[in-house]
Amino acid sequence: MDYKNVLKELVGIPAVSGFENVSGARIKSLMVGKCDEIMIDSFYNVIGLKKGNGDNRKKIMISAHYDEIGFLVKSIDDKGFIKLTSMGGFDPKILLAQEVLIHGTREIEGIIGAKPPHLLTPEETKTAVKLVDLSVDTGMEASEVKKIVSIGDIVTLKVPFLELQGGKVSTKSLDNRSGVAATIGIMNELNDKTLKNDIYFVATTQEEVGLRGAEVSSYNIDPDIAIVIDACHGDMPDCSKDFTYPLGKGPAIGIGPNLHKKLTKKLFDIAKRNGVLCQTDVEPGNTGTEAWAIQVSRSGVPTALISIPLRYMHTGTETLDIADIESSVKLVSLFLAALDDEMEETV
Amino acid sequence: MFELIKNLTDKFGVSGNEEEIREFIKGEIKSKVDSIEVDALGNLIATKKGNGKKIMVAAHMDEIGVMATHIDEKGFIRFSNIGWVSQNYSLGQRVRFKNGTIGTVFFEEKLDDLKSLKLSNLYIDIGAKNSEEAQKKVNIGDTAAFCGPAELAGDMIISKALDDRSGCAVLIETIKNLPKTDNEIYFVFTVQEELGLRGAKTAAFRILPDFAIAVDVTLTGDTPDCKTMEVKCGMGPAIKIKDGSVVCHNDVRKLLTETAKKLNLPIQYEILERGGSDPGAIHLTAGGIPSGAISIPCRYTHSPSEMASISDIDNAVKLLKESLIG
Numbered sequence: 167m168d169y170k171n172v173l174k175e176l177v178g179i180p181a182v183s184g185f186e187n188v189s190g191a192r193i194k195s196l197m198v199g200k201c202d203e204i205m206i207d208s209f210y211n212v213i214g215l216k217k218g219n220g221d222n223r224k225k226i227m228i229s230a231h232y233d234e235i236g237f238l239v240k241s242i243d244d245k246g247f248i249k250l251t252s253m254g255g256f257d258p259k260i261l262l263a264q265e266v267l268i269h270g271t272r273e274i275e276g277i278i279g280a281k282p283p284h285l286l287t288p289e290e291t292k293t294a295v296k297l298v299d300l301s302v303d304t305g306m307e308a309s310e311v312k313k314i315v316s317i318g319d320i321v322t323l324k325v326p327f328l329e330l331q332g333g334k335v336s337t338k339s340l341d342n343r344s345g346v347a348a349t350i351g352i353m354n355e356l357n358d359k360t361l362k363n364d365i366y367f368v369a370t371t372q373e374e375v376g377l378r379g380a381e382v383s384s385y386n387i388d389p390d391i392a393i394v395i396d397a398c399h400g401d402m403p404d405c406s407k408d409f410t411y412p413l414g415k416g417p418a419i420g421i422g423p424n425l426h427k428k429l430t431k432k433l434f435d436i437a438k439r440n441g442v443l444c445q446t447d448v449e450p451g452n453t454g455t456e457a458w459a460i461q462v463s464r465s466g467v468p469t470a471l472i473s474i475p476l477r478y479m480h481t482g483t484e485t486l487d488i489a490d491i492e493s494s495v496k497l498v499s500l501f502l503a504a505l506d507d508e509m510e511e512t513v
Numbered sequence: 514m515f516e517l518i519k520n521l522t523d524k525f526g527v528s529g530n531e532e533e534i535r536e537f538i539k540g541e542i543k544s545k546v547d548s549i550e551v552d553a554l555g556n557l558i559a560t561k562k563g564n565g566k567k568i569m570v571a572a573h574m575d576e577i578g579v580m581a582t583h584i585d586e587k588g589f590i591r592f593s594n595i596g597w598v599s600q601n602y603s604l605g606q607r608v609r610f611k612n613g614t615i616g617t618v619f620f621e622e623k624l625d626d627l628k629s630l631k632l633s634n635l636y637i638d639i640g641a642k643n644s645e646e647a648q649k650k651v652n653i654g655d656t657a658a659f660c661g662p663a664e665l666a667g668d669m670i671i672s673k674a675l676d677d678r679s680g681c682a683v684l685i686e687t688i689k690n691l692p693k694t695d696n697e698i699y700f701v702f703t704v705q706e707e708l709g710l711r712g713a714k715t716a717a718f719r720i721l722p723d724f725a726i727a728v729d730v731t732l733t734g735d736t737p738d739c740k741t742m743e744v745k746c747g748m749g750p751a752i753k754i755k756d757g758s759v760v761c762h763n764d765v766r767k768l769l770t771e772t773a774k775k776l777n778l779p780i781q782y783e784i785l786e787r788g789g790s791d792p793g794a795i796h797l798t799a800g801g802i803p804s805g806a807i808s809i810p811c812r813y814t815h816s817p818s819e820m821a822s823i824s825d826i827d828n829a830v831k832l833l834k835e836s837l838i839g
Contacts, residue, residue, distance in 0.1 A: 183760065184755060187763045207801065208762070208803050238755070238784055240742075240786075241734075298740075298741065317743050317754070317784065372760065375760060378796075378797060382801030385799060385801075
């Protein structure tokens with residue numbers, strides 16, 4: 167699969183947390199032909215089911231969230247400037263002088279203005295800007311803006327899809343469209359095989375506002391095993407090695423109380439056995455991922471976590487190495503196939 | 514409407530002690546519904562039967578308050594908060610315990626800097642001469658509500674506990690005026706919302722509705738030098754887009770918006786950046802329940818002098834009623 171193209175298509179789908187109703191069908195179209203059934207639930211989770219043929223088949227859930235952090239229009243002032251509220255965690259500093267798309271009755275462009283250095287007070291040069299101090303300028307008067315834009319409309323960053331050197335790409339929403347790309351890659355990889363177990367490939371919603379899509383989806387599916395694919399921090403200058411992972415060295419497999427011991431060990435074993443690159447992500451408590459919600463769904467679900475290293479998370483220049491998506495696909499595909507014979511020792 | 518809200522806000526209902534308010538509401542509605550029950554947590558669930566959609570309509574009947582934690586030898590009572598209680602709003606207010614005992618809330622006078630005031634610097638004085646006399650009226654663990662009787666000021670009503678007795682009033686008026694519909698409608702007066710949406714959670718699981726609409730208050734952006742928020746008192750009920758606990762389902766938002774349009778009712782859109790509400794618990798129940806909310810704009814929320822517009826509350830009734838018929 168050409169993961170660059172899949173990613174490019176995925177990041178072009180606006181899916182601000184809680185407003186995935188406009189995008190579920192486009193995610194679904196990427197799963198068509200790669201599984202037996204596709205459902206969209208009331209939370210707009212997109213669920214592709216690959217049916218197994220085993221007698222005592224188990225339900226395996228592969229979860230990757232497709233929502234993205236973004237904004238809502240909070241108010242429009244008398245001059246037509248738009249104030250935003252954020253859905254998910256942005257550092258307001260990175261928003262200065264950014265281009266945005268406002269998804270009103272039609273899509274319009276805007277920019278987040280930055281005060282010129284000449285007009286900054288000495289205090290302002292020393293303190294970080296807050297979201298309440300930022301406004302979107304569409305170039306239009308208030309009366310014109312209000313014809314197109316209403317309170318609650320979604321706003322997304324408008325950034326290019328950059329192909330950097332060495333197989334790296336940089337754009338917005340790679341957290342977690344990279345996980346979705348990997349999920350689609352796994353579906354593709356297994357498409358001509360029939361496995362014993364039922365595999366539910368779930369592109370989930372509302373992760374960035376509290377793991378909500380995974381919570382309802384895992385309740386509905388009631389899986390026997392869940393694997394979450396999300397992003398972790400890539401290595402960056404001036405960041406602690408404790409919390410960052412080099413790009414191109416494979417996905418990081420989470421270990422810690424949030425994650426099932428035998429399941430996790432099986433992932434490491436399979437990586438080792440097949441020479442798939444992987445790293446170890448130490449998670450002493452809440453992983454901050456969907457694994458946290460899925461693990462305690464109903465009477466509990468053995469859950470594992472695979473994270474794709476990603477630099478500059480929650481910015482418009484998130485950067486990753488395509489090779490890490492490929493390694494993730496390989497690892498999870500081999501794992502799912504191995505479960506046909508190794509289920510008992512896995513959970 | 515004012516009389517109903519005056520009666521509702523007057524009743525005692527600190528989270529976890531909702532008996533008095535529940536009995537009052539029960540008396541108001543029991544002849545107008547097909548069945549009425551109280552669940553294990555104390556939610557009051559009144560049902561209008563039908564074969565169509567199962568709809569849960571929720572308003573919380575609990576209110577914030579305080580709980581006595583220690584009575585000193587002179588009879589002064591230290592307390593803890595039940596729900597979010599502001600030390601600043603509490604200062605100089607009166608509280609009423611469930612048994613009717615009234616006390617005044619004041620602060621340790623030696624505290625120079627009121628900025629550093631904490632609830633632990635406050636105490637309740639019930640006029641007792643000593644510990645023994647105080648304990649004849651109040652025991653530790655007893656709860657008290659703030660006093661703030663309802664008054665009318667133009668179109669505005671000023672009272673304690675408009676959060677969320679105004680929502681309860683909307684449900685009660687809707688129950689009284691709703692014609693027979695095909696739908697099976699569960700009107701739930703929830704408990705323990707102020708402690709973390711706890712009543713709504715169990716009620717939603719019991720009912721498993723097709724969708725849910727809550728009626729609660731929201732903050733406003735229409736007072737001097739306040740934070741930016743588009744919602745204003747008197748400009749109509751607000752249709753919730755999001756708060757800290759929920760992003761409302763677009764189908765429910767659409768139902769409310771289109772109903773308002775059909776009735777030509779003034780409405781606003783609510784984006785609340787802090788806090789949660791019952792739909793936050795309901796929508797995550799048992800595999801997901803599409804949920805939305807009608808919000809009554811309310812100034813000075815969680816103070817004994819909350820303020821909301823009667824016309825907004827009346828319009829909320831019209832909006833809810835028509836949404837349930839359609």
